[in-house]
Amino acid sequence: MHQKRGYSSKHTAGNKKIDCILHALEEGDNQITVISPLLLKKNTFRFFSADRYSIGHRSEVIYPATVDAKFISLFLTLFTTFFQLVRWNRAHKGESRAVIFYNYRLETALPAMLFKMLYRVPLIVEYEDGIYAVTETNKYYKKLTVMVEKFANKLLDGAVLVTSVLKKRIRTDNYTVVRGGTVHPAKLKPVQEVNLGTADRAFRMVYSGRLDYDRGIEILLEALPHVNTERMIQLDITGYGPLEEKVKQFIASQSNARINITFHGFLDDNDYAALMEQADLFVNTQREKILFSECSFPSKVVEYIKYGKLVLTSGVSDINLINQNMFVTYGNDSAQELAAAINEILRHPAQYSLYPARAMQWLISDCSHKVVAGKLDKVLNRAISGGTKEKVVYSESTSMK
Template sequence: MKKRSKNIGSSPGGFQHVGLFLPNFDGGGAERAFVNLARGIAELGHRVDLVVGNATGPLRSEVSPLVRVVDLGASRLALALPGLVRYLRSERPELVYSALEEAGILALLARRLSGVGAKMIPSIRNTLSDEARVSSPKRKFLLLLARWLYPSADAVIAVSKGVAKDAAGVLHLPLASIHVIRNPTLTPDLREAAMQPVDHAWFTPKSVPVILGCGRLAPQKDFATLIEAFALVRAERPCRLMILGEGPLRQELTRLAGERGVAEDVAMPGFDSNPYRYMGRCDVFVLSSLFEGSPNVVVQALACGAPVVSTDCPSGPDEILEGVTRGKLVPVGNAERMAAAINHFLDGGADGPVIVDLAGFDYIEAARNYLGVLKQETARGK
């Protein structure tokens, strides 16, 4: 293990041992954010455990050597509860953060069963009302459990103002009790990763513009609208569309590209642990989601210098792109408006300086903010 780096500035909170609880190391935004958060808290001088239901997934290799991984070895997250109880009793962290609703529920249940006094702070990463609308009966049941258990948390964190307002209504929590902290999205490695070569014929060299999407091939991301918009753009000019990610809708999206006559110009190469090298070379980055919490990919694309077209979905894109010269918001599910925005940037609308403040998304800044939440709760009189 590498030697611990010097502490980066002062750290609020005064906690010596911090745990972060996560289902696994899948390549989603929540998983990546918590890997970055664990690194930030460790670099601020704290002992950090990244506790996972199962230590599988492509992001395992990105965990900082300063962070200890605790693998509960559960085949399903619900089966991780006994292991989490044992972890709390044996390791006794002073503070535990959790990401995603099921993990937050398990963490709060584990505290009750363990009898230890660890502070528990779940984080909410999506608009829960939209999740309830499009999710399975299991997800809806989890939201009922969250409504029961989250009031017992020592604090609750939301990744955007929109998520906080939505969560207050869904979980029956006072809005003032939900702390808005931006995702720890940006690390020193991102710029270096963006400079890595891309081994794909469309970029070596790039002969026509490439439009990029990135995310799980699932209904929430609405890549069908992106393909529809791309077909409209492709009818006017030579260009290509690449979507990085994996998921259950691969065959459906492939079929749609064929039906629209653009299959040869649409590539879906799967999940890539370094999407930044594509972001740094694409001509337009597009987020087509139906809903989000605070989309990391929008921040990452901006940091890599790409112009961004995003749906004005709940929640987060409007907060990120406010005042950004290289960002355009379009209505959810509107292929025509999305195509027009893409064409705007392909026609040179991305020229000029990028005016955007991404400081709140820095991993160290986010770590300090996470560690300072309980101090704010004390000041609030909770």
């Protein structure tokens, strides 16, 4: 199954948040079928038959049949995804069940909506990274998804939102907010005070994530000339995206001997974990002054907290709402403000020694599997009228993170 349809079969759609939701649903004693129209499109005209494999404790993933051909893939996937929904419904007829679809990609939203209209099974959206706000998305596809979203709003029985800002885009009052992902507290290392080191060694900063406009890697690059370099700076960048060449060019042209920048590209799990463990500071530069910020919570912040290190982030999404001396923040998508925040950390490192411990406390209280399972159960119980929740189908998209 490795590299099935262009992706590792271990990632249902390249989205860790989806897997987190699945495990939280299982924590609430639900059985989940994930219908994933997954395909890394290369226009090879190759046909892929339907596949399935086990995931989680007692759930499964189904890949509907499709063909790797532009436009044809979309229309065939719409049909085969709906067909798999019908098969699932037949297998669990008479049991309490609901359909959760991820975002408003046509491949998942349209089959889920049609299924709701024909079979009257409760419909819930798991809403994040709205297509309407993604800079790289084709403008005609954006318009289509906005139309689909408006129509779907009339059909929704519940919603799982990645940020409280999205409340304004849904009509249902049956919703919960799940930010960034979920965690098992038992797998987290205890965090007390952290030591950010002294001038006798380099201060290690890490940027991890997609290299694009929305995630703001350019803001970090523009900030570096304004960073105080009395202490050596080691910046590690890992990820991929449309701005990868720009990052490489910046590294090649920057001449400050006190700042060393290493671009790692895409790292495997072991190398990635080793890099993260060495960091003093994680930097999240996702832009807050763009439309994308209202439909996306930076999952990287949740990931960073798990390592028990200091986090410096923009005020994107719900960050300022939840921040209680947990993160260092900067505003206005400003490179100067970002540099000023880094300089303040370098001048007074002891002032921030307890921030990671507070962030870890928030993570456990808001994002543990048990807490998220409780949030999801409330939405499911209300959506499924008078039923005992036994079966949940999770219709997921091909969107990357």
